[in-house]
Amino acid sequence: MSRHRIELSINGRRHAGEVEARVSLADFLRDDAGYTGVHLGCEHGVCGACTVMVDGEAVRACLMLAVQADGTVVVTAEGLAAPDGTLHPVQQVMLEEHALQCGFCTPGVVMTLAALTRDGRQPSEQQLLAALSGHVCRCTGYQGIRRAAKRLAGETLEPS
Numbered sequence: 001m002s003r004h005r006i007e008l009s010i011n012g013r014r015h016a017g018e019v020e021a022r023v024s025l026a027d028f029l030r031d032d033a034g035y036t037g038v039h040l041g042c043e044h045g046v047c048g049a050c051t052v053m054v055d056g057e058a059v060r061a062c063l064m065l066a067v068q069a070d071g072t073v074v075v076t077a078e079g080l081a082a083p084d085g086t087l088h089p090v091q092q093v094m095l096e097e098h099a100l101q102c103g104f105c106t107p108g109v110v111m112t113l114a115a116l117t118r119d120g121r122q123p124s125e126q127q128l129l130a131a132l133s134g135h136v137c138r139c140t141g142y143q144g145i146r147r148a149a150k151r152l153a154g155e156t157l158e159p160s
């Protein structure tokens with residue numbers, strides 16, 4: 001298997017490495033770069049657990065090869081909070097709405113919502129809820145996650 005040198009930004013830090021062509025971005029981020037907040041569930045693009053931001057867009061890291069990420073800017077859930085530990089607004093609203101239990105799906109959900117709301121984008125409630133349809137959660141019953149998404153769209157918080 002051929003090996004390729006790649007260099008990318010991960011959570012604001014330059015990361016260079018050599019990878020086999022078959023290695024997914026998810027495996028590279030977890031095994032080479034140490035970002036284990038990138039969770040692997042289905043490994044074929046269905047569950048959303050592996051979602052990260054690549055050049056500002058939500059991407060399923062299990063469906064992208066590491067070599068395809070050469071030269072990109074990648075953000076994982078570990079890179080969202082401020083250096084002083086202040087949570088990203090998406091993380092904060094997820095916390096306030098009790099939108100997680102075991103936390104397995106949470107990094108992926110957070111990254112999808114963060115990508116949709118970044119740089120002053122103002123997605124509608126429908127857009128946010130539609131994006132959540134690509135995430136599987138085995139614990140929460142989704143109501144907390146839906147409340148968090150609604151708040152991010154500026155909607156009035158509704159009791160579940």
Ligand code: FES
Pocket residue numbers: 039040041042043044045046047048049050051060061062063
């Ligand atoms: S692990 Fe990537 S979508 Fe499920």
Ligand code: FES
Pocket residue numbers: 099100101102103104105106136137138139140
């Ligand atoms: S909080 Fe457990 S899978 Fe979503």
